[in-house]
Amino acid sequence: MMATQNPETKSKMSFHVETTRLDSHASASVCKSAEIRLDTDMAGNPNAFNPAELLLAALSACIIKGVERVTPILHFQLKGIQVIVDGIRQDVPPKMESIRYQIIVDTEETDDRLRLLHENIKKYGTVFNTIAPGTDLVGEIRRK
Incomplete structure:
Protein backbone atom coordinates (compact mmCIF):
# COMPACT_ATOMS: atom_id res chain seq x y z
CA MET A 1 0.00 0.00 0.00
CA MET A 2 2.51 2.55 -1.06
CA ALA A 3 1.21 6.08 -0.71
CA THR A 4 2.32 8.19 -3.65
CA GLN A 5 1.58 11.69 -4.86
CA ASN A 6 0.24 11.96 -8.40
CA PRO A 7 0.66 15.50 -9.86
CA GLU A 8 -2.71 15.23 -11.60
CA THR A 9 -4.58 14.45 -8.36
CA LYS A 10 -2.69 17.01 -6.23
CA SER A 11 -3.38 16.05 -2.60
CA LYS A 12 -4.83 12.60 -3.31
CA MET A 13 -2.93 9.51 -2.23
CA SER A 14 -2.83 6.28 -4.19
CA PHE A 15 -2.14 2.78 -2.95
CA HIS A 16 -0.86 -0.32 -4.72
CA VAL A 17 -1.11 -3.94 -3.54
CA GLU A 18 -0.38 -7.09 -5.54
CA THR A 19 -1.87 -10.44 -4.49
CA THR A 20 -0.87 -13.85 -5.82
CA ARG A 21 -2.50 -17.23 -5.23
CA LEU A 22 0.15 -19.49 -3.72
CA ASP A 23 -1.96 -22.67 -3.68
CA SER A 24 -5.50 -23.73 -2.79
CA HIS A 25 -4.84 -22.84 0.85
CA ALA A 26 -3.26 -19.39 0.77
CA SER A 27 -2.39 -16.29 -1.16
CA ALA A 28 0.10 -13.52 -0.47
CA SER A 29 -0.31 -9.76 -0.77
CA VAL A 30 2.72 -7.55 -1.23
CA CYS A 31 3.11 -3.80 -0.91
CA LYS A 32 6.25 -1.77 -0.45
CA SER A 33 8.64 -4.27 1.18
CA ALA A 34 5.92 -5.97 3.27
CA GLU A 35 4.11 -9.25 2.68
CA ILE A 36 1.06 -10.74 4.37
CA ARG A 37 -0.26 -14.30 3.94
CA LEU A 38 -4.00 -14.55 3.32
CA ASP A 39 -6.47 -17.33 4.05
CA THR A 40 -8.08 -17.99 0.68
CA ASP A 41 -8.82 -21.67 1.42
CA MET A 42 -12.54 -22.55 1.22
CA ALA A 43 -12.05 -24.77 4.30
CA GLY A 44 -10.23 -22.01 6.19
CA ASN A 45 -6.59 -21.56 7.11
CA PRO A 46 -5.79 -20.94 10.79
CA ASN A 47 -2.36 -19.54 9.90
CA ALA A 48 -3.60 -16.53 7.95
CA PHE A 49 -6.18 -13.74 8.00
CA ASN A 50 -9.27 -14.41 5.89
Whole structure:
Protein backbone atom coordinates (compact mmCIF):
# COMPACT_ATOMS: atom_id res chain seq x y z
CA MET A 1 0.00 0.00 0.00
CA MET A 2 2.51 2.55 -1.06
CA ALA A 3 1.21 6.08 -0.71
CA THR A 4 2.32 8.19 -3.65
CA GLN A 5 1.58 11.69 -4.86
CA ASN A 6 0.24 11.96 -8.40
CA PRO A 7 0.66 15.50 -9.86
CA GLU A 8 -2.71 15.23 -11.60
CA THR A 9 -4.58 14.45 -8.36
CA LYS A 10 -2.69 17.01 -6.23
CA SER A 11 -3.38 16.05 -2.60
CA LYS A 12 -4.83 12.60 -3.31
CA MET A 13 -2.93 9.51 -2.23
CA SER A 14 -2.83 6.28 -4.19
CA PHE A 15 -2.14 2.78 -2.95
CA HIS A 16 -0.86 -0.32 -4.72
CA VAL A 17 -1.11 -3.94 -3.54
CA GLU A 18 -0.38 -7.09 -5.54
CA THR A 19 -1.87 -10.44 -4.49
CA THR A 20 -0.87 -13.85 -5.82
CA ARG A 21 -2.50 -17.23 -5.23
CA LEU A 22 0.15 -19.49 -3.72
CA ASP A 23 -1.96 -22.67 -3.68
CA SER A 24 -5.50 -23.73 -2.79
CA HIS A 25 -4.84 -22.84 0.85
CA ALA A 26 -3.26 -19.39 0.77
CA SER A 27 -2.39 -16.29 -1.16
CA ALA A 28 0.10 -13.52 -0.47
CA SER A 29 -0.31 -9.76 -0.77
CA VAL A 30 2.72 -7.55 -1.23
CA CYS A 31 3.11 -3.80 -0.91
CA LYS A 32 6.25 -1.77 -0.45
CA SER A 33 8.64 -4.27 1.18
CA ALA A 34 5.92 -5.97 3.27
CA GLU A 35 4.11 -9.25 2.68
CA ILE A 36 1.06 -10.74 4.37
CA ARG A 37 -0.26 -14.30 3.94
CA LEU A 38 -4.00 -14.55 3.32
CA ASP A 39 -6.47 -17.33 4.05
CA THR A 40 -8.08 -17.99 0.68
CA ASP A 41 -8.82 -21.67 1.42
CA MET A 42 -12.54 -22.55 1.22
CA ALA A 43 -12.05 -24.77 4.30
CA GLY A 44 -10.23 -22.01 6.19
CA ASN A 45 -6.59 -21.56 7.11
CA PRO A 46 -5.79 -20.94 10.79
CA ASN A 47 -2.36 -19.54 9.90
CA ALA A 48 -3.60 -16.53 7.95
CA PHE A 49 -6.18 -13.74 8.00
CA ASN A 50 -9.27 -14.41 5.89
CA PRO A 51 -10.69 -11.45 3.94
CA ALA A 52 -13.22 -10.51 6.66
CA GLU A 53 -10.55 -10.64 9.37
CA LEU A 54 -8.26 -8.58 7.17
CA LEU A 55 -10.99 -5.94 6.89
CA LEU A 56 -11.32 -5.85 10.68
CA ALA A 57 -7.53 -5.64 11.04
CA ALA A 58 -7.48 -2.76 8.53
CA LEU A 59 -10.10 -0.94 10.61
CA SER A 60 -8.14 -1.44 13.83
CA ALA A 61 -4.92 -0.28 12.13
CA CYS A 62 -6.78 2.78 10.81
CA ILE A 63 -7.96 3.61 14.32
CA ILE A 64 -4.45 3.31 15.80
CA LYS A 65 -2.94 5.30 12.91
CA GLY A 66 -5.59 7.97 13.58
CA VAL A 67 -4.50 8.09 17.20
CA GLU A 68 -0.88 8.50 16.08
CA ARG A 69 -1.95 11.32 13.76
CA VAL A 70 -4.04 13.36 16.22
CA THR A 71 -2.31 12.86 19.58
CA PRO A 72 0.48 15.37 18.79
CA ILE A 73 -2.07 17.92 17.53
CA LEU A 74 -4.29 17.51 20.61
CA HIS A 75 -1.29 17.19 22.97
CA PHE A 76 -3.00 14.00 24.14
CA GLN A 77 -0.86 11.88 26.46
CA LEU A 78 -1.14 8.09 26.44
CA LYS A 79 0.95 5.14 27.48
CA GLY A 80 -0.68 2.58 25.18
CA ILE A 81 -3.71 1.65 23.14
CA GLN A 82 -5.55 -1.55 22.23
CA VAL A 83 -8.34 -1.94 19.67
CA ILE A 84 -10.75 -4.89 19.76
CA VAL A 85 -12.98 -5.41 16.72
CA ASP A 86 -15.79 -7.93 16.19
CA GLY A 87 -17.78 -8.35 12.99
CA ILE A 88 -20.98 -10.17 12.07
CA ARG A 89 -21.34 -11.42 8.50
CA GLN A 90 -24.71 -11.87 6.85
CA ASP A 91 -25.12 -14.54 4.17
CA VAL A 92 -27.47 -12.93 1.62
CA PRO A 93 -26.10 -10.79 0.18
CA PRO A 94 -22.75 -11.66 1.72
CA LYS A 95 -21.44 -8.62 3.56
CA MET A 96 -20.27 -7.43 6.94
CA GLU A 97 -23.62 -6.65 8.58
CA SER A 98 -22.26 -5.06 11.73
CA ILE A 99 -18.93 -4.19 13.29
CA ARG A 100 -18.37 -3.36 16.95
CA TYR A 101 -15.12 -1.93 18.26
CA GLN A 102 -13.55 -0.96 21.56
CA ILE A 103 -10.66 1.46 21.81
CA ILE A 104 -8.92 0.99 25.15
CA VAL A 105 -6.53 3.81 25.99
CA ASP A 106 -4.01 3.77 28.81
CA THR A 107 -4.16 7.45 29.73
CA GLU A 108 -4.69 9.92 32.54
CA GLU A 109 -6.59 12.31 30.22
CA THR A 110 -10.15 13.39 31.12
CA ASP A 111 -13.30 11.75 29.76
CA ASP A 112 -13.93 14.86 27.63
CA ARG A 113 -10.47 14.50 26.08
CA LEU A 114 -11.13 10.79 25.42
CA ARG A 115 -14.36 11.74 23.60
CA LEU A 116 -12.44 14.36 21.60
CA LEU A 117 -9.89 11.73 20.58
CA HIS A 118 -12.69 9.37 19.51
CA GLU A 119 -14.39 12.08 17.42
CA ASN A 120 -11.11 12.81 15.63
CA ILE A 121 -10.54 9.10 14.95
CA LYS A 122 -14.01 8.82 13.39
CA LYS A 123 -13.69 12.05 11.41
CA TYR A 124 -10.29 11.47 9.81
CA GLY A 125 -9.99 7.68 9.38
CA THR A 126 -9.83 6.59 5.73
CA VAL A 127 -10.80 2.96 6.33
CA PHE A 128 -13.25 3.98 9.06
CA ASN A 129 -15.06 6.37 6.70
CA THR A 130 -15.05 3.80 3.89
CA ILE A 131 -16.68 1.12 6.05
CA ALA A 132 -19.11 3.30 8.02
CA PRO A 133 -21.66 4.17 5.28
CA GLY A 134 -22.38 0.53 4.34
CA THR A 135 -22.10 -1.14 7.73
CA ASP A 136 -23.65 -0.81 11.16
CA LEU A 137 -20.38 0.44 12.69
CA VAL A 138 -20.54 1.25 16.40
CA GLY A 139 -17.81 1.56 18.98
CA GLU A 140 -16.62 3.05 22.17
CA ILE A 141 -13.48 4.50 23.60
CA ARG A 142 -12.59 3.88 27.22
CA ARG A 143 -9.79 4.10 29.68
CA LYS A 144 -7.68 1.04 30.53
